[in-house]
Amino acid sequence: xxxxxxxxxxxxxxxxxxxxxxxxxxxxxxxxxxxxxxxxxxxxxxxxxxxxxxxxxxxxxxxxxxxxxxxxxxxxxxxxxxxxxxxxxxxxxxxxxxxxxxxxxxxxxxxxxxxxxxxxxxxxxxxxxxxxxxxxxxxxxxxxxxxxxxxxxxxxxxxxxxxxxxxxxxxxxxxxxxxxxxxxxxxxxxxxxxxxxxxxxxxxxxxxxxxxxxxxxxxxxxxxxxxxxxxxxxxxxxxxxxxxxxxxxxxxxxxxxxxxxxxxxxxxxxxxxxxxxxxxxxxxxx
Numbered sequence: 001x002x003x004x005x006x007x008x009x010x011x012x013x014x015x016x017x018x019x020x021x022x023x024x025x026x027x028x029x030x031x032x033x034x035x036x037x038x039x040x041x042x043x044x045x046x047x048x049x050x051x052x053x054x055x056x057x058x059x060x061x062x063x064x065x066x067x068x069x070x071x072x073x074x075x076x077x078x079x080x081x082x083x084x085x086x087x088x089x090x091x092x093x094x095x096x097x098x099x100x101x102x103x104x105x106x107x108x109x110x111x112x113x114x115x116x117x118x119x120x121x122x123x124x125x126x127x128x129x130x131x132x133x134x135x136x137x138x139x140x141x142x143x144x145x146x147x148x149x150x151x152x153x154x155x156x157x158x159x160x161x162x163x164x165x166x167x168x169x170x171x172x173x174x175x176x177x178x179x180x181x182x183x184x185x186x187x188x189x190x191x192x193x194x195x196x197x198x199x200x201x202x203x204x205x206x207x208x209x210x211x212x213x214x215x216x217x218x219x220x221x222x223x224x225x226x227x228x229x230x231x232x233x234x235x236x237x238x239x240x241x242x243x244x245x246x247x248x249x250x251x252x253x254x255x256x257x258x259x260x261x262x263x264x265x266x267x268x269x270x271x272x273x274x275x276x277x278x279x280x281x282x283x284x285x286x
Contacts, residue, residue: 040266047259065260076253078261081245085225088156088241092163092224093217099164100171100216107172108179123169130166134233137162141234154236162234163224170223171216178212218276222269 047065049058073079106112107119125133137158145152152158182205190200206213228243235244242265246258 043259044263044266046256047263049256052254052256065254065256066264069257069260069264076249077240077245078242081240081242084156084239085242088159088163088239089221089225091160092167093221095160095164096167096220097171097175097213097217100168100220101175101213103168103172104175104179108176119172122172125166126169128166130227130229133166134162134230137165137230138233154234154239156236156239158234158236159231159239159241162230163220163227166227166230167220167223170219171213174216174219175209175212178209182208214276214279218273221272225269 045058048061048063050060050062050064051058052065103118103122107115107122141152141154141158186204186208190204226243227241228247231241231244235241240248246261249258
């Protein structure tokens with residue numbers, strides 16, 4: 001009888017520990033989500049409040065900060081900065097995805113000396129603070145200009161170099177993941193049926209790893225579009241991006257107006273993610 005009681009107490013204790021662990025894990029997940037999303041929710045709420053300043057709690061809600069935006073966008077320089085950011089993000093996404101695909105193919109599909117070293121070097125920007133990446137590239141470009149005897153001006157191209165450098169690891173990881181789950185025998189079958197190696201890549205491999213390609217592109221695009229620190233070091237006077245512009249407007253523009261612009265940008269980014277998820281199922285590789 002005593003043994004049965006001890007067994008019952010042990011089972012109840014194990015159940016309580018398991019239940020406490022499950023509840024604690026869920027609380028941790030929800031607390032983490034709240035911590036990450038709360039600042040974004042506050043920005044959205046401020047964009048709809050009646051006051052032009054960030055008062056809390058809001059005294060009322062209005063759409064006036066959105067309806068008045070078209071008249072202010074040109075004056076604030078938003079149109080030019082948005083165009084620069086979109087152009088830079090698209091270029092970064094394309095270049096990073098192409099280079100990442102080539103690197104992922106080499107790392108996953110071929111066995112060669114220093115393979116692990118190459119992968120470590122290409123992925124290493126993930127562990128470096130962005131301020132280190134931006135400052136290092138700025139010093140490198142200045143030193144390179146001194147060696148060549150020319151003045152390297154900060155421009156769109158220096159921005160592109162910096163953005164590709166810190167976004168490249170993401171396409172490598174997503175495309176590499178899709179290649180690891182890919183059946184190489186499909187290429188061999190296509191080549192046995194008369195397709196060249198290039199045709200088998202174009203018609204078989206690329207369509208099958210398309211979700212990995214698109215998820216890598218989305219990662220690079222969004223990170224480039226939202227990047228502030230690297231852009232701060234490598235942008236020129238004619239290449240102001242949206243993050244740089246929003247920060248410069250922080251001290252002389254009503255917070256509600258900035259919140260409205262930021263809310264529209266967040267909505268645009270979410271739209272891109274949802275469309276890519278619907279078309280390509282990129283969440284499997286993100």
